[in-house]
Structures are given as C-alpha cells and as structure tokens.
Amino acid sequence: MKVDSAGSPQVVKLSFVLIIFFAINAYPLERNLIINVDHRTTVSLNGKWHVIIDPYENGYYDYRYLPSKNGYFKNAKARNKTDLVEYDFDKSEVLNVPGDWNSQQEKLFFYEGTIWYKKSFDYLRKESQVRKDSQGGQRDPKTRVFVYFGAANYHSIVYLNGQKLGEHVGGFTPFNFEITRLVREKDNFLIVKVDNKRLREGVPTVNTDWWNYGGLTRRVELIEVPETFIRDYFIQLKRGSLKTVAGWIQLDGKQTSQAITVEIPKANVKQTFNTNADGYVEFEFDAELQLWSPDNPRLYDVLIKSQTDSLTDSVGFRSIETEGTKILLNGKPIFLRGVCIHEQAPKSKARAYSKEHAETLLGWAKEMNCNFVRLAHYPHNEYMPRTADRLGMLVWSEIPVYWTILWENESTLKNALNQLTEMITRDKNRASIILWSVANETPVGDARNEFLKTLVERAKSLDPTRLITAAMEKSYQGRNKPVINDPFGQYVDVLGCNQYIGWYEGLPDRCDLYTWGTIYDKPVIISEFGGGALGGFHADKDTRWSEEYQEYLYEKQIKMLEKVPFMAGTSPWILTDFMSPRRPLPRIQDYWNRKGLISDKGKKKKAFYVMQRFYEKHKSFDPAQDGQNEQ
Numbered sequence: 001m002k003v004d005s006a007g008s009p010q011v012v013k014l015s016f017v018l019i020i021f022f023a024i025n026a027y028p029l030e031r032n033l034i035i036n037v038d039h040r041t042t043v044s045l046n047g048k049w050h051v052i053i054d055p056y057e058n059g060y061y062d063y064r065y066l067p068s069k070n071g072y073f074k075n076a077k078a079r080n081k082t083d084l085v086e087y088d089f090d091k092s093e094v095l096n097v098p099g100d101w102n103s104q105q106e107k108l109f110f111y112e113g114t115i116w117y118k119k120s121f122d123y124l125r126k127e128s129q130v131r132k133d134s135q136g137g138q139r140d141p142k143t144r145v146f147v148y149f150g151a152a153n154y155h156s157i158v159y160l161n162g163q164k165l166g167e168h169v170g171g172f173t174p175f176n177f178e179i180t181r182l183v184r185e186k187d188n189f190l191i192v193k194v195d196n197k198r199l200r201e202g203v204p205t206v207n208t209d210w211w212n213y214g215g216l217t218r219r220v221e222l223i224e225v226p227e228t229f230i231r232d233y234f235i236q237l238k239r240g241s242l243k244t245v246a247g248w249i250q251l252d253g254k255q256t257s258q259a260i261t262v263e264i265p266k267a268n269v270k271q272t273f274n275t276n277a278d279g280y281v282e283f284e285f286d287a288e289l290q291l292w293s294p295d296n297p298r299l300y301d302v303l304i305k306s307q308t309d310s311l312t313d314s315v316g317f318r319s320i321e322t323e324g325t326k327i328l329l330n331g332k333p334i335f336l337r338g339v340c341i342h343e344q345a346p347k348s349k350a351r352a353y354s355k356e357h358a359e360t361l362l363g364w365a366k367e368m369n370c371n372f373v374r375l376a377h378y379p380h381n382e383y384m385p386r387t388a389d390r391l392g393m394l395v396w397s398e399i400p401v402y403w404t405i406l407w408e409n410e411s412t413l414k415n416a417l418n419q420l421t422e423m424i425t426r427d428k429n430r431a432s433i434i435l436w437s438v439a440n441e442t443p444v445g446d447a448r449n450e451f452l453k454t455l456v457e458r459a460k461s462l463d464p465t466r467l468i469t470a471a472m473e474k475s476y477q478g479r480n481k482p483v484i485n486d487p488f489g490q491y492v493d494v495l496g497c498n499q500y501i502g503w504y505e506g507l508p509d510r511c512d513l514y515t516w517g518t519i520y521d522k523p524v525i526i527s528e529f530g531g532g533a534l535g536g537f538h539a540d541k542d543t544r545w546s547e548e549y550q551e552y553l554y555e556k557q558i559k560m561l562e563k564v565p566f567m568a569g570t571s572p573w574i575l576t577d578f579m580s581p582r583r584p585l586p587r588i589q590d591y592w593n594r595k596g597l598i599s600d601k602g603k604k605k606k607a608f609y610v611m612q613r614f615y616e617k618h619k620s621f622d623p624a625q626d627g628q629n630e631q
C-alpha cells in the first residue's frame with residue numbers, strides 16, 4: 001500500500017478542512033433538544049451493544065486519512081467466501097449501555113480513543129397505518145421518531161442503517177436526532193462512533209482531576225411523538241415573585257399555530273394560550289402554590305396539552321434571589337449546607353448513571369444534614385436533579401469549563417456555550433437547581449473574563465430565574481488575610497471560592513490565623529475545602545492520609561469558616577472518593593482521589609461526622625449574626 005507522508009501539504013490542507021467541518025457540524029445551529037423524556041412514549045435501547053475497539057479510527061478514516069465511505073457504520077458482512085470485510089459487529093464483544101467502557105473491561109481501564117457501538121432493533125410504530133417505500137422505510141408517517149442519548153463521552157457520530165444522522169461534542173449533556181424516515185419495522189442498525197480522546201481545545205481540556213470515562217455513559221431511547229409535538233417548555237415562578245408563574249412553550253412540527261392549555265390541577269390552574277407561527281408562546285399567570293423548599297419539596301403535576309400532543313411534568317415552584325451577602329429562598333435567607341459530588345457510582349469504579357445511584361448519593365448527603373449539593377464539574381445525569389427535586393435538595397449545576405481552557409479559541413467558546421445551553425435546556429424546570437455555574441478554578445485574565453462573561457450572558461438569556469456562579473480562587477491581602485477579589489466576580493450573582501488551607505496550603509492549624517475578606521457585596525459559597533484520607537487508615541492527627549488528619553482538618557476549617565460573615569454556604573470536597581489518573585500514590589490512592597467523606601467502599605470516614613454535626617448544629621446558621629470578622 002502506498003501511503004503519503006503524514007506531513008504532506010495535501011494532508012495538512014485536508015486536516016484543516018476536516019477541523020473546520022467538525023467545528024461547524026458538531027454544535028447544532030438550531031436548538032432541537034427534546035426535554036422531559038421520562039414522560040414521553042419511549043422504547044429503551046439500553047442493554048448489550050456490540051462494540052469494536054478502534055484506536056486507529058480505522059473504521060472511520062481510509063488509508064489516506066480521509067473519512068471513508070465504507071466505514072464501520074455500514075455494518076458490512078461478507079456475503080460469500082471471497083468477500084473481504086475486516087470487521088464484524090455481530091461477532092464482536094459486547095458492552096452494557098448505559099455505562100462507561102473503562103469499568104467494564106480491564107483492558108479498557110485507561111483507554112482513550114474510539115469505540116464503535118452497534119445495536120440492532122425492530123421498531124413498530126405506535127401509528128401502524130403507514131405506507132412503506134421500496135426499502136421498507138415509512139412514508140407519510142403520522143408520528144415522528146427520534147433517537148435520544150442521555151450523554152456520550154466525548155465526541156459521537158451517529159448512523160442509522162448506514163446513514164449519518166449527525167454528531168455531538170461534549171460528554172455530559174443529551175442530544176437527539178430525528179429518524180422518522182429512516183427507521184424501519186425490521187433490522188435497523190444504529191451505530192455510534194464514540195471517541196473520548198482528550199483535546200487541548202476541548203471542554204474540558206486535557207487536564208482534569210477525574211476519570212475520563214468513555215462511551216455511551218447514559219441511556220439511549222427511541223422517542224415517538226406526534227407529527228407536531230411539545231418539544232420544550234419553561235415553567236417556573238417569575239423572578240422576584242412568589243405567585244406569578246411565567247414561561248413559554250415550543251412546538252416542533254408543521255402545525256405551529258395551536259391552542260395550548262397549561263393545567264396544574266392541584267392548584268386549580270387551567271389556562272389556554274395560542275402559539276404563534278413559529279410554534280412558540282410565552283405565558284404568565286398567577287397561582288396559589290405551596291412553595292417548594294428543602295423542608296417541603298412540594299411538586300405539582302403540570303399538564304401541557306396542545307391540539308396534537310400532551311405531556312406531564314412534575315414541577316416545584318420556588319424563588320431564589322440574593323440580597324447583599326445572603327441567598328434568599330422564597331424570600332427568606334438560607335444557609336446552604338452542602339457537599340460536592342462527582343458522578344462516581346457508589347462503591348464502584350464506574351460513572352454513575354442510574355436512579356439508584358442518584359438516590360444513594362443524595363441519600364448520603366441528606367444523612368450528612370445537607371440541604372444543598374454541588375454537582376461537580378459537569379452536568380450530571382438527569383436522575384440527579386429529578387431525585388433532588390423529590391428529596392428537597394438544592395443543586396448547583398456546572399459545565400466543565402475547568403482550569404486551563406483555551407480562552408481565545410472560538411470553537412472552544414462555541415463548545416462551552418453549547419454545553420451550557422444543553423444543560424439549561426434539559427434542567428430548567430427543576431426546582432432543586434438554584435445555581436448555574438459557568439466555570440471552576442480558571443486563571444484570572446482578560447481573555448478568560450471575556451469567555452466567561454459570554455457564558456453568563458447566555459445563561460441569563462436562557463434562564464432569567466436562577467442565580468449564576470463560578471468556583472473561583474482567593475488571593476491574599478497580607479499574609480493572613482485571604483480575600484475574594486477575582487475580577488470575574490462582578491459578573492456573577494454568587495461567588496464560589498475553592499480553598500485548601502490545611503491540605504495544599506500549610507497544615508490544619510494554619511486555619512486559626514486567617515481572617516477572610518471580600519471586595520464584593522455578594523454571597524460567597526466556600527465551594528471546596530478538604531483533604532485526603534484513606535478510609536480505614538487510622539493514626540494521629542498529624543499523619544497525612546489518616547482519617548484523623550482529615551477529621552482535624554475539617555474541625556479547623558469549620559472553626560475558621562464560621563467566622564466568615566459573608567459566607568452563604570459551604571460544599572466541602574467531596575462526598576465520596578472518586579477515580580482520577582492524577583492520583584497514583586500506591587496503597588493510598590491507587591488512582592482514587594481520597595478526599596471523599598465516604599470511602600470508595602461506601603464507608604463513612606471520621607470527617608463525615610464532623611460535617612454532619614456542624615450542619616446539625618447550624619440548621620439555622622447565619623454567619624452574619626454569628627461572625628466576628630470584619631469584611
């Protein structure tokens with residue numbers, strides 16, 4: 001085989017064209033995400049999928065490194081004994097979906113690259129009176145069918161029956177493609193190329209502190225909807241009000257002008273509105289509602305009925321605002337008794353994806369007396385905010401704009417904006433979510449400020465009801481005065497501050513020396529603090545990695561933080577140990593970040609009880625009353 005040298009001008013030019021191509025196609029120009037999948041007619045494609053591990057992307061590129069017309073997505077079979085086909089999905093191994101690949105096979109533990117997934121299925125439409133074309137495709141169907149992915153990490157290209165449906169970039173948000181005309185009654189094959197290679201220009205970028213779990217990490221569903229259907233809607237209390245419900249509805253399909261009713265039967269609400277020629281309507285009405293709160297997580301059935309479709313959701317109503325350094329829930333100050341959580345499945349080396357995982361993780365947080373969780377560092381699966389809604393847990397939800405993103409790269413910004421949009425689109429009706437976070441520990445600088453400001457503007461335009469935050473770092477005014485003065489702070493409603501005094505910065509006693517300050521009249525959440533301990537390792541409080549060191553560190557931190565008058569909440573790092581390639585120390589870390597308050601085996605460490613007691617004692621904690629520190 002004759003192959004061009006890799007650096008030939010032709011190859012360089014083509015790669016450039018390919019980069020532009022991906023940059024344009026990976027982020028949908030139109031918003032088309034279907035929300036509230038749980039309440040729609042769906043058929044699950046979860047289960048065993050055949051996979052081909054393809055580190056050289058041989059199923060995608062030909063030997064000239066051009067996208068091949070006959071890649072693995074064709075699902076070819078040798079038809080006779082002379083045929084040359086060098087792959088066979090049906091003879092290949094299988095992986096479970098949902099699920100990351102790293103935890104399913106030893107050989108995939110560190111794998112970063114492409115794996116092809118294939119699922120075959122038959123599909124009988126709810127509307128069965130459809131005419132068939134010569135290939136078995138369905139003409140003039142009365143319903144529409146979509147394939148929906150809860151998430152796939154990181155870059156996915158999706159094909160049905162050999163034809164490309166589209167692609168998606170970003171490992172933590174959902175996406176869907178319409179397959180109405182391609183799906184057949186028999187023998188469909190859905191093929192997805194999933195590539196989790198880390199990219200310098202990616203979001204997140206190459207360096208993070210969590211495992212880069214690859215694959216179809218969340219559920220895959222077929223969704224069947226009427227020809228014109230309710231694709232998206234926003235229904236929450238209007239900002240600043242405790243009784244005016246405001247929002248909008250977006251139809252998708254040809255019959256755009258329709259009468260739509262919004263009903264909340266338990267609140268005696270029944271209102272009718274008319275969508276415009278774009279299938280869109282904004283609405284507003286007053287209602288007598290019991291407000292949602294951690295103490296009373298009241299959810300109402302909301303029914304949205306158009307002439308062609310109807311959908312229900314379970315929605316809570318509450319307000320969230322700030323006043324000076326306080327956060328107000330339903331008009332009253334609330335102290336956020338929080339904890340950070342990674343999407344690490346409890347007691348396992350896998351990424352969490354299920355309702356049971358969500359219940360365990362949030363159940364542990366409840367046991368610690370939390371009313372708040374910071375879902376770090378990316379949007380978690382939808383069961384988390386849904387479960388938080390039910391349990392009465394306030395939520396900080398975040399996109400993976402983490403550490404050292406390429407601030408000046410246009411496609412990086414587009415990517416971040418797209419992930420932010422998808423996160424807000426999916427979860428904007430969850431009462432539990434009070435904060436959208438646009439970044440974590442990003443280095444101060446003009447390009448970064450501009451980048452993040454653009455994200456804040458987008459978040460506010462998509463959702464005017466919630467507060468915007470970011471986890472930032474402190475600096476010092478003199479030796480013992482940490483101060484919150486990141487210039488980006490001016491653009492957020494609530495300041496997050498991560499600090500590791502007593503772990504990365506001195507020993508726990510150092511906490512005694514510090515008096516905190518801020519330049520902003522805004523609430524501050526100490527969004528991370530903590531240190532590592534190997535569950536079950538006991539020694540004196542000066543011995544690093546012992547539970548006693550961690551316990552002492554927490555005691556000292558709490559003593560320091562209780563005196564910070566502008567603190568509106570804390571979310572220590574972190575609920576459970578989580579896997580990270582940055583943590584190789586043998587016999588202590590073994591690729592686990594050990595800062596969990598609960599071990600990888602599900603056992604509570606001593607520091608867990610320190611937090612539990614602190615939160616118990618301070619169920620109505622108000623640092624502005626209790627604090628002695630000056631600003």
Ligand code: GCB
Nearest residue numbers: 209440441498528573593595
């Ligand atoms: C941080 C990061 C978090 C890390 C943590 C640590 O500041 O925000 O992602 O995992 O520190 O353990 O060092």
